[in-house]
Amino acid sequence: METPEKQTKNSIFQSTTAKMIMVGLLTLVLLIPLQFVKELISERAQRQKEVITETNDKWGKSVFFYGPILKIPYTYYEETVSINEKTKETVKQKTAHTNYAYFFPEELKANTDVTTKALNRNNYESVVFNSNMKFEGNYIQPDFSSRNIPHENIQWNKATILIKTTNLKSIKDEVKINFGKTNFTFEPVYDSEAKDSTEALETGYIDLTKILTNQKIAFNFDITYNGSQQIKMVPIGKTTQVNMKSNWASPSFTGNFLPDDKTKKITTSGFVANWKILHINRAFSQQVFGHLPDLRQYAFGVDFVIPVDQYQQNERASKYGFLVIGLTFLIFFLIQSISKISIHIFQYSMIGLALIMFYTLLISITEHSSFMKAYIISGISVIALITLYSVSILKNKKFPVFIGLSLTALYTFIYVIIQLENYALLVGSIGLFLILAEVMYFSRKIDWSNSNS
Incomplete structure (x- = not known):
């Protein structure tokens, strides 16, 4: 039989607040590999500039x-x-x-x-x-x-x-x-x-x-x-x-x-x-x-x-990495809070690394194809991976389907912003406002006062 002290300790670590803090810290930790990906894109872009300069010198300036x-x-x-x-x-x-x-x-x-x-x-x-x-x-x-x-x-x-x-x-x-x-x-x-x-x-x-x-x-x-x-x-x-x-x-x-x-x-x-x-x-x-x-x-x-060349498009896509990771974790966290299904922090980590893999796939495929094809292939691969993984986590098909559709909408939204030049800020602001409204709507019935939820 567990002692009251041990029960309190378990209660603290299983509380909604503790889970939110751990997911938030994990999100910040994942910014480290995301930064490495951005540096890789910058390195490849710099190499492109060097090759273009050399080619132009030979052809004509x-x-x-x-x-x-x-x-x-x-x-x-x-x-x-x-x-x-x-x-x-x-x-x-x-x-x-x-x-x-x-x-x-x-x-x-x-x-x-x-x-x-x-x-x-x-x-x-x-x-x-x-x-x-x-x-x-x-x-x-x-x-x-x-x-x-x-x-x-x-x-x-x-x-x-x-x-x-x-x-x-x-x-x-x-x-x-x-x-x-x-x-x-x-x-x-x-x-x-x-x-x-x-x-x-x-x-x-x-x-x-x-x-x-x-x-x-x-x-x-x-x-x-x-x-x-x-x-x-x-x-x-x-x-x-x-x-x-x-x-x-x-x-x-x-x-x-x-x-x-x-x-x-x-x-x-x-x-x-x-x-x-x-x-x-x-x-x-x-x-x-x-x-x-x-x-x-x-x-x-x-x-x-x-x-906007392929490396500029990759760089712009990577700038939304924090948004993608944060919103995806938020979706899983809301599902966890509503359905009372427990998701381990390790499983959050695997999902976060899968999201970062999107950008390494994107830059590597783009160098051998068009940005649009690379974006579609990378997006489908990552969405399919996370959706199938969430089936084993959430033990049903309803929530994984919702996650797959949400990620599809999110990646489509980011692609549209990347392609826009004059209206990128306007469309991005409206899109984020609608996302915030949906999060507020779905989270309105969660009992945040229940610390063990």
């Missing part, structure tokens, strides 16, 4: 472009004054120096066709593109009057046309410009005085005295890039019009200017975007004397980046 720029050298004289020590006379001496004037087009039109594709290496995927860019426009007669430079000091026969860009190694064809009905070929040049990270293409000397007239001088050229992640350009025309189309269905328009909403179209098969930018929309003039400034801050373009 981001494309940044502005041009064409008419570059005209001119001579200016610097006067120095010195005193002859012998005669004590003042001697004035003029030294000739060469500087450059840069003139931007009056009109610039660009039509860009971008074809994207996925490159796979091992279990990792990178999005790259091939861009065919066609430019046309015109220049007007260069005006040096603002600097009072005499006509005879201008070296009209040594003008060149310049393009500032990045990713030179991924240009696929020779670049030629038709300027004033004459073709000129671009060659790479090294600019030691460049104030930005761009590279340069430049033509040979052009004798403007044979080309420039009082009328506008037209030009056109094509340039084809292999690239990745991004295309950006600077609107250097007095009027710049850009049309871009692509098979990429998730463009992110970036930079200092956005496309026209009236003509922009985004569908599942790609997008079409148009920009029209005037010189009064940006804070630099149509001509620059001295050195070209860094105009990157005025660039605009498109990012070709996967909006």
Whole structure:
């Protein structure tokens, strides 16, 4: 026969409060392996970034472009004054120096066709593109009057046309410009005085005295890039019009200017975007004397980046791990309290570890399949495992069926939240509110005052 002291001790450990504390502590303990799973996801995501960077370096990096720029050298004289020590006379001496004037087009039109594709290496995927860019426009007669430079000091026969860009190694064809009905070929040049990270293409000397007239001088050229992640350009025309189309269905328009909403179209098969930018929309003039400034801050373009990749989706799913474990334990605890069925803390532990296995299955299967397939396979596996295990715990079929349906609804709810971007917080908040309401409804008749329940 048990002593009153022993009966009291057993009563304390079998009480509802004690069980709640143990289940709560177990939930906190399970956060440790859950954190290990999150670190695994982060490690795999970092490895993906390294592979993507390596792949993009070989295929082609981001494309940044502005041009064409008419570059005209001119001579200016610097006067120095010195005193002859012998005669004590003042001697004035003029030294000739060469500087450059840069003139931007009056009109610039660009039509860009971008074809994207996925490159796979091992279990990792990178999005790259091939861009065919066609430019046309015109220049007007260069005006040096603002600097009072005499006509005879201008070296009209040594003008060149310049393009500032990045990713030179991924240009696929020779670049030629038709300027004033004459073709000129671009060659790479090294600019030691460049104030930005761009590279340069430049033509040979052009004798403007044979080309420039009082009328506008037209030009056109094509340039084809292999690239990745991004295309950006600077609107250097007095009027710049850009049309871009692509098979990429998730463009992110970036930079200092956005496309026209009236003509922009985004569908599942790609997008079409148009920009029209005037010189009064940006804070630099149509001509620059001295050195070209860094105009990157005025660039605009498109990012070709996967909006939510598989590792981001896995990371977002793992953030709901605590919620899944807590709600599942709560369901079992309510069933235990209502049905008076005793569930051992070891059995709670097995259920918790099964829930964590969902995330290891998810990340491993995702690397060999799509996230949706991996989520379905992992979800079905874990739900089936816990449902069958609960049959042996609860000794009937009614409660296990309820648990299986509840877990199915919970995992479906989390999947919907992961897929949503703009409405994830709203849907998540409403869903949690409804879950709380259901818990309050089912727990309303439990007699919490009975310590041995």
